Amino acid sequence: MSAPPPADSPRLDLLRFLERVQLQDLQRTRDxxxxxxxxxxxxxxxxxxxxxxxxxxxxxxxTGRPAARVHAGSCWDTRRR
Known part of the structure; x- marks a missing residue:
């Protein structure tokens, strides 16, 4: 198991920068x-x-639900059961 990089590691700084850029891109996409x-x-x-x-x-x-009635579009009785 390897030790974590020191807090001032250039690689860690680059990864944090990448994270900020990706969060900005994500926010832009959400907008x-x-x-x-x-x-x-x-x-x-x-x-x-x-x-x-x-x-x-x-x-x-x-079952099968056969047609029971045909209504004109202006019919008052077109509600669902």
């Missing part, structure tokens, strides 16, 4: 991610809502 997420939220808010569907299928209960 870019946060900016992209904010941009995506703003883009989604600007898009108009899609039009309602012309019709909906209500499925039955049980």
């Amino acid at each position: 870019w991610i946060a900016a992209e997420e904010k941009h995506a939220v703003l883009e989604a808010a600007r898009r108009p809502a899609p039009p309602p569907p012309e019709w909906l299928i209500e499925y039955g209960i049980g």
Whole structure:
């Protein structure tokens, strides 16, 4: 087992420098991610809502779930069970 390097070791100084640079790069990457997420939220808010569907299928209960009813898109009874 080797002894730890002395506190004033040039290799240790270089490793600490590398650590600081990598932490700065990580923070820059996190800032870019946060900016992209904010941009995506703003883009989604600007898009108009899609039009309602012309019709909906209500499925039955049980295995296979056959179609129970077909509703017009403007029907009041389009809630889920």
